[in-house]
Amino acid sequence: MSESMHTDLALEAREALLNASPGEADGILFEEERVGSFHTLVSTVRVLTPAGEQAVGKPRGTYITLENPLLRQNVLDAHEEISSLLSETLARLFPLKKKDRVLIVGLGNEDVTADALGPLCVSGLLVTRHLSGILPQELEGRLRSVCALAPGVMGQTGIETLEIIQGIQQKIRSDAIILIDALAAGNTRRINATIQLTDTGVCPGSGIGNRRQTLSPKTLGVPVAAIGIPTVVDARTIILEAVPEASRESLSAIDSLYVTPKDMDAVAKRLARILADGLNRYLHDLSSEEFRSYLY
């Protein structure tokens, strides 16, 4: 991958590889298709071998990307279709058994608009773990045991997010963990227009902060999925794309800047709701009407 670009999307890391040397790299499989009446582009990057990991700079696993520029506009029908597609794609990538109990973690800092996706999404989930045994008859068997947390970032807590999740997981013994995070893209076209799903883990803060200890199946002891949407591009990245010969020095001044859309505050809330809708459908077996009356 080119030095000049920082991206959390496996899709973009592969594109950069192809730009540098044509032909799919060893250990990488790729396929894409258009899906649904809003023509969402579904791309799958499979990283299969250590050589593939090395080439693409991401751990072995499957990375599915749903791309649709309508995600950043206020087009409700498209959002419903994409929520639905998200739910089906998750079910394929990260199938759950009926009795599996799931912990959802919203990563990021809710006080920073471009980093608030995880916490915002968590507040739209149908959380049920504490209702076990007290649910009405007709809901038993249709609601999965789900719990959720938005622990904040290390600058707020003083604790590595990995430690927080490991501690809680040791206590509650979920069968699977799903992480939600805001990501950084390498191309402005993908900001707020792309959902990446993966069955590997995530590095909290890799989007707009410093890298922290990885949250992964290995460090957490159970299957881990991650769902992310790029909300920013590093300002360095877009300049380096345009002028690859720009010197490191001239870029140091813009080290803490990023590129983000004018309407990010409103879009973040909508994207969080799209993710929460998709997750709720994936986790529970309720009709839209039922969801609407349990959630707002």
Place this chain on the structure above:
Amino acid sequence: MSESMHTDLALEAREALLNASPGEADGILFEEERVGSFHTLVSTVRVLTPAGEQAVGKPRGTYITLENPLLRQNVLDAHEEISSLLSETLARLFPLKKKDRVLIVGLGNEDVTADALGPLCVSGLLVTRHLSGILPQELEGRLRSVCALAPGVMGQTGIETLEIIQGIQQKIRSDAIILIDALAAGNTRRINATIQLTDTGVCPGSGIGNRRQTLSPKTLGVPVAAIGIPTVVDARTIILEAVPEASRESLSAIDSLYVTPKDMDAVAKRLARILADGLNRYLHDLSSEEFRSYLY
């Protein structure tokens, strides 16, 4: 304690006892004094025996209350004096050793104004645990290792708060835990005008929700202090105070109502800052100017 009153303040539980039968109950010690230029009333209730626990309905331990109606007004000088008094009182009630590492937990739901005190306070703390080894020379030895969390309430997470704290504590092994919570008073005069400090634990949600598993030295394995401010009175409580003969039925309609001041939103932010100031001074050894430039 009278059936009619719900209060989280040991001070009020003792007052109710005295009203019912004059003379200090067995196993209870009480003293009070006025302190400082703003005449804050400092009361101490000591619950010493099982008989005392039974009488006052609170576990054995020391309950110190700082009362000052200026707490709910915008009087900065008084607030600085009370922050200072809070810091000193904490140092007396809950002395820390120099190397003790402390976890602060802000209990409550930040999306509910009258329950947001804990989360708001946590966001004003000087958190340092993650800076160990990378602090400037002149700060080493003056900043204690502090971490902090606002996990949300069980309705948001699906997890008992006790489980969350136990899990994290097992991982990070703090030497002491301090809990911050919004409380319920039995008397409207004490709303937003009273800070209770105790070396026993706390029952999350006892203020305005349902009682949950107790967070205490026993359940958490290390010394636990709790700091709370009553922000509400149950509507039932103020009616029952006025009309002790009011029937249970006539009260069921107002079961989910509480009495709160008109300016609660603004007062909650100020109170959270007073608590955070007091805690920061108690935990760290910095001048006011230094705190101001590390926090806002």
Place this chain on the structure above:
Amino acid sequence: MSESMHTDLALEAREALLNASPGEADGILFEEERVGSFHTLVSTVRVLTPAGEQAVGKPRGTYITLENPLLRQNVLDAHEEISSLLSETLARLFPLKKKDRVLIVGLGNEDVTADALGPLCVSGLLVTRHLSGILPQELEGRLRSVCALAPGVMGQTGIETLEIIQGIQQKIRSDAIILIDALAAGNTRRINATIQLTDTGVCPGSGIGNRRQTLSPKTLGVPVAAIGIPTVVDARTIILEAVPEASRESLSAIDSLYVTPKDMDAVAKRLARILADGLNRYLHDLSSEEFRSYLY
């Protein structure tokens, strides 16, 4: 009306009259009916004469109240029916001509949860006045010219709300003005469960602050409707209801307290959306789907 009760609802003022002396007062007409599959109680109080004004303590005009306890629960179907009913009732009470341009004013202080209904509602309106001439063909003729403002309260601006609205109205010459405000009820049962519509004006701040200059057809020069929902009961009011003999002195301590539900923060957002939905349908001629894609 009894001295002991403060209410902004004509319905309750009339009830208090009836309690004091049976039989409808002179100059007052009353009727009520249950409507719809959720059995919303629609009551109409008509104040017809100066004697009626005197008796009920409200200016001449029509006061329609939609009452349904489901308003404060999260029951989406009921909310849709009530939005619809609101839209129809407004069309009957305050009919607009096709070309009428309307100014909507959200009264109250958005930083105080129980007073934020007006500003919250305004942010959910489909505002169109600035789009005149640049709308797509298919929307011309179906969207009314609507503008909206949430000017804040006098403590924030230093300006009487009446002066602000008069100044703007002189400039933009709307054909009608609709005011949205949070109200105070006399009975806890009506908190968040009642929508009052009237073709008279409103006194900003009569709910939870001090009375200000009246916003009315007379002071604003065009027809004025007002829509309000009681979000609080004065704490004095509920005590005086229970113990009419309570002394004024014993009540002075609780003068700045009010009674409000535990989940007010969440309910306020839902109620604002119900009002905004009803207003949007009343003002514009769009299908639900179209509204959904123009608003979120």
Place this chain on the structure above:
Amino acid sequence: MSESMHTDLALEAREALLNASPGEADGILFEEERVGSFHTLVSTVRVLTPAGEQAVGKPRGTYITLENPLLRQNVLDAHEEISSLLSETLARLFPLKKKDRVLIVGLGNEDVTADALGPLCVSGLLVTRHLSGILPQELEGRLRSVCALAPGVMGQTGIETLEIIQGIQQKIRSDAIILIDALAAGNTRRINATIQLTDTGVCPGSGIGNRRQTLSPKTLGVPVAAIGIPTVVDARTIILEAVPEASRESLSAIDSLYVTPKDMDAVAKRLARILADGLNRYLHDLSSEEFRSYLY
């Protein structure tokens, strides 16, 4: 001024001129000096003639810029010095008579972080117009008559901001109007590090939205000052700076993107407080302690 750059700062417009052709343009005067213990750079651009207006693309008047990178860090002492400098500079640029009544308008959309500076600043002002006649003796004569408004942007209200301010001004007849707004810079180095004061007007939305009708002494009928801080750089601008030959087409994709700092949410609150502090000192004659107890 170069086609490639969009800036709201007269200082940057002049720099661009100098880059294009050395030597001060006709009708422009410039001077700069370092001030205070934090070495704030105070630059003054005077636009004196129609030729100057044409050259610099800004209306005739004086543009004073206070530049200090410490503005975007959390350095309280520097912020106090800059607030003080702001107050003195305003007094020099826009002197008020003792009896002058002032309207402050916070422009921008408080729901968009990078555009919220005006509304945030307004909420920190000491507003007094409504207290005339009811102030304590010792404050009379030391508090100026100040009112304030944050009307929102045209997309929220449907009304041109100019119309709103003209309407209110016609009603309340202030002697002077001061506008607060978030600006766009042409250079990332100036984001959140620069305060521009001018005695001409402002074009709402020129920073991150579409240009609206100008708020100026001419359109408002009284002296008008404007205070702004650049919070963003157009993404187009930073790319065009780096690659002047970039084609218009390649830039259209990033048309609605801007560059902003990672910690914008927190910085915006601090900057708003610095502006509000400076304005309060300029408007009223109170000590710091008095301000602290009237404001928070």
